[in-house]
Amino acid sequence: MAFLPNSLVTLALLSILACAAQGQLSASFYSTTCPNLQTVVRSAMAQAVAKEPRMAASILRLFFHDCFVNGCDGSILLDDTPTFTGEKSAGPNANSARGFDVIDTIKSQVEAACKATVSCADILALATRDGVNLLGGPTWTVQLGRRDARTASQSAANSNLPGPGSSLSTLISMFAAKGLSASDMTALSGAHTIGQAQCQFFRGRITGGDTNINATFAALRRQTCPMTGGNSNLAPIDVQSPIKFDNGYYQDLVGRRGLFHSDQELFNGGSQDSLVRLYSTNGAKFAADFAKAMIKLGNLSPLTGSNGEVRLNCRKVN
Ligand code: HEM
The missing domain is CATH 1.10.520.10 (Peroxidase; domain 1)
Known part of the structure; x- marks a missing residue:
């Protein structure tokens, strides 16, 4: 940095120090x-x-x-x-x-x-x-x-x-408590385009607890998620493509095939309906918004600098 004026060097050092102090x-x-x-x-x-x-x-x-x-x-x-x-x-x-x-x-x-x-x-x-x-x-x-x-x-x-019985207002406030907007919440919920869930978490919804559900879909899910027993029986969260990270989840919601009550709350006549509709037809927009929201999720209150430790075994403290 020999060729830089002193003031610039000071500025550069200050900004490095500021970064460290903020634990970025x-x-x-x-x-x-x-x-x-x-x-x-x-x-x-x-x-x-x-x-x-x-x-x-x-x-x-x-x-x-x-x-x-x-x-x-x-x-x-x-x-x-x-x-x-x-x-x-x-x-x-x-x-x-x-x-x-x-x-x-x-x-x-x-x-x-x-x-x-x-x-x-x-x-x-x-x-x-x-x-x-x-x-x-x-x-x-x-x-x-x-x-x-x-x-x-x-x-x-x-x-x-949040739990699978949460209402839209509960979901919005639980994400807001982490500094995430309702749109971030809707984008992050697209994670449910992959993976499986246990019967006990959606039984209520498919056995008469919800009206905003496609009847054929509910009947399909009841085949392996009966009224009693089978609590841990698995079903794909995205009925279309559970091992493909795509926008199928939002298409499910528009078709009233959300698996959890909380999923369908995102498309139930409320504030997130238009975003769900957009993602259901525009997979690229969903992918871009999901990536941005994941970066925000990853920035939540990290321990940095000399706080915490680098664990040697993830299961126990050093
Ligand atoms: C919005 C509120 C949310 C609720 C109420 C919720 C609830 C649930 C529940 C009940 C399950 C099933 C667990 C089981 O059967 O053992 C599940 C699975 C899953 N959740 Fe969520 N979730 C929410 C948001 C999210 C977010 C934000 C992400 C990630 C960014 C996420 C990622 C997943 C994934 C990938 C699975 C499947 C896991 C597997 O197959 O092992 N969820 N969620």
């Missing part, structure tokens, strides 16, 4: 400390998704459930211990959140390439992006530099995550 994430965070990071994560996810395409969905959901509970800090990955009850056993996650073993596999490969350098929270953010893209969805630049929490909050997991 950066795309190049590991470019010198772990240059192969993104290649390692991508190929591990490619393997996992080839073995089981649903895994892309399961990892995406883990990321959402991590970020919505005190920020994207890998807290959902911590195992319960005799003296600590974390997020894994919270209502929205118990017997439902999955993919932890895949995160462990990626973490051990990343540790082999770059010891004690990359946080579990960042690995989850990268794996999520790659899973979406591997199923045909968009890609985006993942901001990095998150650190891992030393704790987790079961009560926050129970109160901050």
Whole structure:
């Protein structure tokens, strides 16, 4: 910087310091400390998704459930211990959140390439992006530099995550509480274009609880989700293409084939109807908005700098 006037040098230094003080994430965070990071994560996810395409969905959901509970800090990955009850056993996650073993596999490969350098929270953010893209969805630049929490909050997991019976106003306010707009919420809900759900979460809707439902669709779902029993029987959330990341979810909603009550709330005569209609016919617009909203989701209250730690094993604090 010898050729720059002093004032410019000072300005550059000040802005670097300001970045650090605000704890901002950066795309190049590991470019010198772990240059192969993104290649390692991508190929591990490619393997996992080839073995089981649903895994892309399961990892995406883990990321959402991590970020919505005190920020994207890998807290959902911590195992319960005799003296600590974390997020894994919270209502929205118990017997439902999955993919932890895949995160462990990626973490051990990343540790082999770059010891004690990359946080579990960042690995989850990268794996999520790659899973979406591997199923045909968009890609985006993942901001990095998150650190891992030393704790987790079961009560926050129970109160901050929306449930499948939520109304539109509840959904909007729960996302607003995280600084996400109603449009962000509608775009992020397009994640339900992939993955599976258990009967217990949509039984009410298909057995007479909802009027805004296509009768043929309800009858189809009742074949494997009876009035009693079969609580954990699975059904695709997007009836059309559950292993393709496309705009089929919004077409389902317009056809009143949303699986959860909460899904159909986005197209039930309310404020999100027009956006749902737009996404149902314009897959490229959905893909672009989804990517933008995922970056916002990933920026929720990260631990940075010397806060938290880089966990060596994603399941336990160092
Ligand atoms: C808007 C409020 C939301 C509600 C009420 C909701 C609720 C649910 C429920 C009940 C399941 C089924 C879990 C099971 O059967 O074990 C599920 C699955 C899923 N959710 Fe959501 N979700 C919401 C938003 C989101 C968001 C924002 C994302 C990601 C950005 C997401 C991603 C997923 C994925 C990918 C699955 C399938 C997981 C798998 O197959 O393992 N969801 N969601």
